[in-house]
Amino acid sequence: MAFALMAATAFSVSAASSEISVVLDQNFDAFTEGSQDEPATVDISSYSSGKLSTILPGWTGQYVYEAGGCLKIGASGNLRTASTNMSSGGGNLRITFKVKTLDNVGAIDVQLGYNTAKTFYVYDNEWTTIEYITNGGRATSFLNFKPSFVVNGMLIDDLKVETSESFLAAPEVNQPIQADGVSFTALWKSVTGATGYLLDVYTKDGDNRVYTLQDYSVTGTSHYVSDLDATKTYFYTVRAVKDDIISAESEEVEVVKNITSLDAPVALDATAVTENGFTAHWEAVPDATRYEVNVTRHEILAQDAVVNVIDEDFSKVTSGTITSVDYPSTQEYLDAYTQQPGWYGYAHCLASGYMGLAPFGTAATITTPSLNLSNNNGTFQLKVNMVSRNYSGAVEGDTVMVNIYNGNDLVESVKLTLGGDFADYTVTSDKGNDNTFIELSYLNGSDKLFIDYFVVSQQLMAGDEVAQPVGVYEADGDATSIAVYLPLSDKLSYTYNVVAYAPTVVSSYYGNYVDEIASSPSNEIEVKLNNTSISKVAVATSIGAVPGAIVINSAIQAPVIVYNLSGQVASRGIAKAGTTTINLAPGIYVVKAGDMTQKVLIK
Numbered sequence: 001m002a003f004a005l006m007a008a009t010a011f012s013v014s015a016a017s018s019e020i021s022v023v024l025d026q027n028f029d030a031f032t033e034g035s036q037d038e039p040a041t042v043d044i045s046s047y048s049s050g051k052l053s054t055i056l057p058g059w060t061g062q063y064v065y066e067a068g069g070c071l072k073i074g075a076s077g078n079l080r081t082a083s084t085n086m087s088s089g090g091g092n093l094r095i096t097f098k099v100k101t102l103d104n105v106g107a108i109d110v111q112l113g114y115n116t117a118k119t120f121y122v123y124d125n126e127w128t129t130i131e132y133i134t135n136g137g138r139a140t141s142f143l144n145f146k147p148s149f150v151v152n153g154m155l156i157d158d159l160k161v162e163t164s165e166s167f168l169a170a171p172e173v174n175q176p177i178q179a180d181g182v183s184f185t186a187l188w189k190s191v192t193g194a195t196g197y198l199l200d201v202y203t204k205d206g207d208n209r210v211y212t213l214q215d216y217s218v219t220g221t222s223h224y225v226s227d228l229d230a231t232k233t234y235f236y237t238v239r240a241v242k243d244d245i246i247s248a249e250s251e252e253v254e255v256v257k258n259i260t261s262l263d264a265p266v267a268l269d270a271t272a273v274t275e276n277g278f279t280a281h282w283e284a285v286p287d288a289t290r291y292e293v294n295v296t297r298h299e300i301l302a303q304d305a306v307v308n309v310i311d312e313d314f315s316k317v318t319s320g321t322i323t324s325v326d327y328p329s330t331q332e333y334l335d336a337y338t339q340q341p342g343w344y345g346y347a348h349c350l351a352s353g354y355m356g357l358a359p360f361g362t363a364a365t366i367t368t369p370s371l372n373l374s375n376n377n378g379t380f381q382l383k384v385n386m387v388s389r390n391y392s393g394a395v396e397g398d399t400v401m402v403n404i405y406n407g408n409d410l411v412e413s414v415k416l417t418l419g420g421d422f423a424d425y426t427v428t429s430d431k432g433n434d435n436t437f438i439e440l441s442y443l444n445g446s447d448k449l450f451i452d453y454f455v456v457s458q459q460l461m462a463g464d465e466v467a468q469p470v471g472v473y474e475a476d477g478d479a480t481s482i483a484v485y486l487p488l489s490d491k492l493s494y495t496y497n498v499v500a501y502a503p504t505v506v507s508s509y510y511g512n513y514v515d516e517i518a519s520s521p522s523n524e525i526e527v528k529l530n531n532t533s534i535s536k537v538a539v540a541t542s543i544g545a546v547p548g549a550i551v552i553n554s555a556i557q558a559p560v561i562v563y564n565l566s567g568q569v570a571s572r573g574i575a576k577a578g579t580t581t582i583n584l585a586p587g588i589y590v591v592k593a594g595d596m597t598q599k600v601l602i603k
Contacts, residue, residue, distance in 0.1 A: 021088050023137075024081065024161035030055050033066035036100070036155060040066040045079075058082025063153070070157035072102070075446060076361070078146040079156065086137030089163035090193065095143065096131045097159040102152035104320075105327045111144040112136055119148065127157075133169040133247070135192035149330065151349075151358050151446060168247040171197060171221075171238045175505050175512035181257045183226040186236050187512075188250060190221050194240040200249075201225055201236045209235075217241075254514075259287050259504040262519035264592065267498050270527045277485040278527050280473070280496050285519060288500035289477040294341070294521070295484060297470045300491045303462045309371055309380070310468070312338055313453040314355045322389065322450060325349040325356055334366070341472040342369025354450040363401075363443040366451070370574060372467040373432025376458050382427040382438060385452040388418050396420035400449065401441040406433045407573045408582050422452055432458075435574040470494075477502075488529040497521040497559065518569070520592035521559035543591050543598035550582040550600055552593050563590045 031051075034040030044051040045061035052059050063077025073079050086093055099108050101122050108130075109117040115136060122128045143161070147154040171194075174187040186199060201213040212234065213225065228234060234255040240247040265288075268281035280293050301307070317337045320326035327349050334343040337355065347364035349356035357364035373380045388398035396419055404412040411431040418425075438456065442449040460466065475482045486494060500519040505512050542553045552560060552575045560580070562571040564587060571582050575593050586602050 019089070020094075020162050020164040020166070022160065022162050023086050023088070024084050024143075024159065026056070026081075026159045028070050028157055028159075031066040031071055032069060034072075035068035036070065039068075039072040039153075039155075042066075043074075045077075056082065065153075067155055070155050072153050072155050073145060073147050074153040075147060075150050077153070078144055080144045081142045081159075083140045083142050084161070085139045086141040086161060086163060087139045089137075089165050089167065090135075091137035092133070092135050092164060092167035092169075092193070093137045094131065094133050094162045094164070094167050095160075096129065096162075097145075098127050098129050098157045100127045100155040101125055101147075101150055102154060103150050103325070103327055106150040106154055107148045108154055108156075109144075109146045109148055111146070113138065113141050117144075117146070121149075127155075129158075133167045135169060137163060149327070149360065151325075151360075151448065166245055168193065168240050168242050168245045170248040171240050171250045173236070173238055173250040173253050175253060175514060176255060177258055177505055177507055177512055178224075179255050179258045179505065181230040182228050183224065184228075184234070184255050186223045186225060186238070186253075188221050188238045191240040191247065193242050194247075195219075195243065196241045197221070198239045198241060198246065199223055199236060200238075201234060203229075203232045203234055256503050256505055256514050257287070259502050259517055261590075262288060262500050262502055262517055264520045265291065265498040265500050265522040267496065267522040267525045270496075270525055272483075273488065273527060273529065275488055275529065277483065277488070278494070279481055279483050280498070280525070281481045282498040282522060284480050285500040287502045288519075289503060290501045291475045291477070291479065292499045292501065293473040293475065293482055293484070293496050294469065294499065295471045295473065295486070295494055295496045297466075297468050297486070298493045298495065299466045299468075301460055301462050301464050301466065302491065305460055306457050307460050307466050308455055308457045309373060309466065310340055310368060310454070310456045312340065312343075312455070314338070314353060314451065317350050317355060318352050320350040320352060320356075322351045322354065322356075325351050325358065325448065327358070335472055340369060340469055342469055343367065349448065351450060354452055356451070357440070357442045357449040359443045363441045364449070365439050365441045367437055367439040368454075368456070369437075369469050371432070371436045371438070371456060372434045373436045373456070373458060374434040375460050375464050375466075377430060378432035379428070379430045380432045380456055380458045382429070383424055383453075383455045383457070384440070385422055385424050385454075386418070386449060387420075387422045387452075388442075388444060388447050388449050390447045394420045395444070395447050398442075398444040398447055398449070400425075401439075402427050403439040403441055404429055404431050405437040405439065406431065407435050407580065408571055408584075422450075434576060488527070490529060493529070494527045495524045496527070497524045518561070520561045520597075524559075543593055543596060543600060545600040545602045546581075547603050548583055548586070550584060550589065550591055550602065552580045552582070552591070554578070554580065554593060560591070560593045562592075564588075 045064040061079040063074030065072040107121045111117040120130050171188040176184045178185040197218045199216040202209040202211045237249040266283040270278040272279045331346040334345050335341045344367045349358045388395045398418045400416045402414040414427050416425045504517045506515045554575045560575045564570045
């Protein structure tokens, strides 16, 4: 599957007289029921209706609805054209259509015949015209349109397919894996019919290109570029050439240095420690472009009390509504929307004052940060206020799973059956430890779950220490310190560690893409009001493997991060003092525990 926002269709050709034939032109004006704001509710592609194939013989689909002169394709639905002769012009096609997501973001997969689909993303709910040139038209070709990453569906209109010998697709470029700062290998996919390619490599001075290579002729689908300035950022584009026809430019690629690992920062003692805060310090890490300082609050209780270890009301969510949610990302850390850092969401959505879950065929989840629930013999209580809804309103009978993890180990699951309105649901467990995660998992078709508040509490005794993550402070790659403004007292102290980040290139089945690589956490620094700070170096005494698991023996508590051979994080957490077991699939992994790094083989 190839990914793009919109492929350019302009091209340069001296043979301007090349004939352009329109082989399909459909505006859906005949489908007058409903409106764009309120599409009709009858699936016209169903056998019982048959209206789609009656008006457009040979067209088929699923979950297709009239929308006042255009069509709506519902989530999990599709719209397929009749078989059409698209073989003229050498099978070179220009496909043009308009789409409008009924959510705030979405994507549509376009398949030509049985070829691999091409995916186009849209990032607002306005009409967007998509045009692209491709090859492969046959005498019995068809197009199949299928929305993705949507809940409410997508509108489609004004579909046109043209053929011409003069159409030449722009190359699909790939992020270079070989890029070391002073050289890189530009990569792109071959274009059917192309006899060569023109490569442009450049830096930028404002909006102006400063060329290193311009109109550089290449016959293959890669080119090695060297002798570059390591202090500059380079870009490249490619155009296909066929005789005197030149395609539009490819998408622009920003060349990113390929980094396979980052050293963990060395955190240094805090300075300027006062009742109002402190300054955290660390040593610079080569290639790091930013740092995150993770601060944890430690409070010694003066008397017995019920303590909210985490108390989240999602008041930082300010966009979207329950009837028109926002979709920020498929999966991400939720620090921008939560009081405490470290929450993680998958298939989540936003409604002002609420965190939502909107499953796309698989369970949608929200997970707390790591919680220290080892006090009171691990007994804690979760209270969560939530409701499930669909287009008609609140839904009764949907289920939510509360999954409790100690590190990577699932230790308890509780099923909650929801009523028909916002309500409190309580789970009491004795499975807490010093590295507990609580996950809500929701999967109920096209329904959405909305969470109003989420509270985890424990009954604690005087003298117990409560540890809570209170903030992630971000600094750019040139910084080696940051001021933290938090109150300190004789019973209130903090610890911090530092993680370095840098962009790198990851290779996948779909191609190469830019992602961030993270170092393992630094040593922890303890900050107390008596103007001293103590480096707590986390030392793993041994790292090994047994069938199905990694085993870490650590003298004291240590941060752990496990990478697979592709450089992706396979596991992240805390190793307890003593023995910690991390269950993983068979394979080779790189394990960083405290100040120790070890490659292990799990059988």
